[in-house]
Amino acid sequence: MATFAGLYALMALGLNLIWGMAGMINLGLVGFFAVGAYVSALATRKLGAPIPLGVAAAFLIAAVAGVLMALITARLRGDYLAIITLGFSEVVRLTASNEIWLTNGTDGISGIPGPWRGRVTPETFNVISLVIVAAVVAIVLAVMQRVRHSPYGRVLRAMRDDDQVASVAGKHVAGFKVEAFALSAGILGVAGALYAHYTSFIAPDMFTPLISIYVVLALTAGGTGNNWGAVAGGALVVFFMESTRFATGWLPQLEPVQVAAVRELLIGASLILVLRFRPSGLLPERIVRVEPESPLPRT
Amino acid sequence: MAGTVLAVPAIGFSAIYGVLRFPNFALASHLTIGAFAGYVANSGLGLPAVASVVVAFVVAGVAGVVSDEVVLKPLRRAGPLTTAIAAIALTIVLENVIRFVFGNTLRGYDLPIRRDWQVAGVRIGPQQVQNLVVAVAAMVAVFAFLARTRTGKAMRAVADSPTLASIKGIDVDRVARLVNFVGMGLAGVGGMLIGLDTSIDPLTGFRVILSVFAAAVVGGLGSIPGAVAGALGIGIAEELSLLWLAPAYRTAVGFLAILLMLSLRPRGLLGERAY
Numbered sequence: 001m002a003t004f005a006g007l008y009a010l011m012a013l014g015l016n017l018i019w020g021m022a023g024m025i026n027l028g029l030v031g032f033f034a035v036g037a038y039v040s041a042l043a044t045r046k047l048g049a050p051i052p053l054g055v056a057a058a059f060l061i062a063a064v065a066g067v068l069m070a071l072i073t074a075r076l077r078g079d080y081l082a083i084i085t086l087g088f089s090e091v092v093r094l095t096a097s098n099e100i101w102l103t104n105g106t107d108g109i110s111g112i113p114g115p116w117r118g119r120v121t122p123e124t125f126n127v128i129s130l131v132i133v134a135a136v137v138a139i140v141l142a143v144m145q146r147v148r149h150s151p152y153g154r155v156l157r158a159m160r161d162d163d164q165v166a167s168v169a170g171k172h173v174a175g176f177k178v179e180a181f182a183l184s185a186g187i188l189g190v191a192g193a194l195y196a197h198y199t200s201f202i203a204p205d206m207f208t209p210l211i212s213i214y215v216v217l218a219l220t221a222g223g224t225g226n227n228w229g230a231v232a233g234g235a236l237v238v239f240f241m242e243s244t245r246f247a248t249g250w251l252p253q254l255e256p257v258q259v260a261a262v263r264e265l266l267i268g269a270s271l272i273l274v275l276r277f278r279p280s281g282l283l284p285e286r287i288v289r290v291e292p293e294s295p296l297p298r299t
Numbered sequence: 300m301a302g303t304v305l306a307v308p309a310i311g312f313s314a315i316y317g318v319l320r321f322p323n324f325a326l327a328s329h330l331t332i333g334a335f336a337g338y339v340a341n342s343g344l345g346l347p348a349v350a351s352v353v354v355a356f357v358v359a360g361v362a363g364v365v366s367d368e369v370v371l372k373p374l375r376r377a378g379p380l381t382t383a384i385a386a387i388a389l390t391i392v393l394e395n396v397i398r399f400v401f402g403n404t405l406r407g408y409d410l411p412i413r414r415d416w417q418v419a420g421v422r423i424g425p426q427q428v429q430n431l432v433v434a435v436a437a438m439v440a441v442f443a444f445l446a447r448t449r450t451g452k453a454m455r456a457v458a459d460s461p462t463l464a465s466i467k468g469i470d471v472d473r474v475a476r477l478v479n480f481v482g483m484g485l486a487g488v489g490g491m492l493i494g495l496d497t498s499i500d501p502l503t504g505f506r507v508i509l510s511v512f513a514a515a516v517v518g519g520l521g522s523i524p525g526a527v528a529g530a531l532g533i534g535i536a537e538e539l540s541l542l543w544l545a546p547a548y549r550t551a552v553g554f555l556a557i558l559l560m561l562s563l564r565p566r567g568l569l570g571e572r573a574y
Binding site: 025027072073076078079080082083084086087088090091094095097098210213216255257258260261262264265267268269271272275276279 | 321322324370373374377378379380381382383384385387388389390391392394395396398399402403508509512545547548550551553554557558561562
């Protein structure tokens with residue numbers, strides 16, 4: 001469970017880069033996640049590459065997909081961008097289902113190697129995976145915090161708040177948008193690769209738009225714009241999902257499909273409630289105030 | 300002609316955009332609500348097809364008004380993006396309510412199967428002809444309503460400028476409720492028409508929402524005749540795509556159409572006017 005919290009935290013960090021900091025909504029998150037998962041799975045399973053190489057490939061290919069997406073959606077307004085990015089993730093899923101020669105179609109890819117899987121007990125494997133995911137989250141978090149406090153982070157936030165002004169100030173807005181998309185997509189791809197190696201089986205139907213909504217909920221509830229908020233949100237969402245599993249144990253007369261429906265319903269409802277009542281989330285973005293140096297002596 | 304079934308929900312979508320100025324993606328779930336309401340009316344209560352369609356319209360329309368009042372209206376001042384995300388979350392909530400009650404199994408209406416007609420060597424399903432007739436009738440009705448009646452004029456006024464309209468004494472909230480009722484009601488009718496042609500399940504609305512949005516965008520968001528033209532265009536494009544792509548990629552056609560249209564001619568074919 002904690003490993004999944006880490007994966008969601010990772011995805012929320014990716015979303016924070018593109019939405020929290022750069023102000024562009026991306027509901028096609030699960031599409032990049034899926035691309036990363038498939039690339040790494042295929043690289044390690046069919047080409048026999050070692051796992052770190054698979055993960056690196058996942059990052060690169062997902063980032064390329066992010067560049068593509070940024071280029072084709074360059075002119076779209078926020079709410080249109082939402083549905084288009086959602087459509088993109090659906091197209092990814094359809095491609096995975098249909099291009100059987102590449103992805104095995106709906107049968108999925110099984111037997112994906114995991115770090116030291118089979119050579120240690122399942123419990124040890126889980127611990128190893130948790131440590132790896134936690135390490136990746138820590139690295140990405142550190143990088144994101146550096147970005148946030150860097151001039152690059154300021155450009156992104158300027159673009160978010162008003163991209164015309166940023167453009168007038170001489171910033172190459174279009175280039176930065178593409179870069180932000182690519183980096184964010186790459187992070188999501190890494191999360192996908194880690195997921196594939198952890199669970200050893202992936203199939204197209206796992207990558208539903210609902211997962212993107214989970215990540216949006218994680219970031220919104222945790223605090224859009226705040227990297228720690230992203231991590232907190234990831235943990236919150238997984239905790240929430242696990243607790244709904246417990247709660248439905250108290251309602252034994254429900255069928256499995258109804259239980260699943262209740263869970264999804266609660267996720268959707270929670271997102272609406274957070275948007276309505278606490279849109280800044282648990283850990284709101286801290287606006288750093290910079291006092292300009294006054295040339296005049298203080299009297 | 301699969302495009303005909305997109306026309307009615309596309310009219311609803313365009314109308315809501317025209318007056319409220321935001322693309323309401325929750326249309327997907329109201330389409331499903333209408334489909335299931337019609338199902339309950341038809342298979343559950345034994346009502347004939349026409350009466351069931353009316354039930355679908357009313358139930359989906361009421362659901363639209365309620366969901367807008369409770370969920371979307373308070374969020375409108377937070378901006379179109381937040382509203383769009385909330386609309387998608389709302390769709391998930393409503394879809395799962397339906398899934399909770401009806402489960403995931405495909406259901407069909409309790410109506411006699413009709414043979415396809417043969418016209419000059421081309422097979423036409425009578426259901427598709429009926430869909431086209433309903434779509435054209437809906438278009439004419441909404442068009443006439445907007446152009447001729449006082450309430451229609453009020454709606455056009457709100458679409459142009461809500462502030463000025465309210466200065467003139469038009470109750471903007473009432474107009475919003477009315478357009479939600481009609482728009483979502485049409486979505487519900489569309490859902491039932493899809494169900495009459497094939498079958499229904501909780502994901503019926505979600506599957507077509509991209510194509511419905513594409514139809515409305517291609518025709519010109521806010522334009523009623525545009526929605527019908529766009530729907531036929533998207534339908535033809537989807538059928539033609541079968542020459543090159545596997546059938547599963549049909550949704551990709553809608554996706555591409557939206558991209559192309561918004562990049563090259565954001566106003567759509569017939570422009571952004573409600574009449």
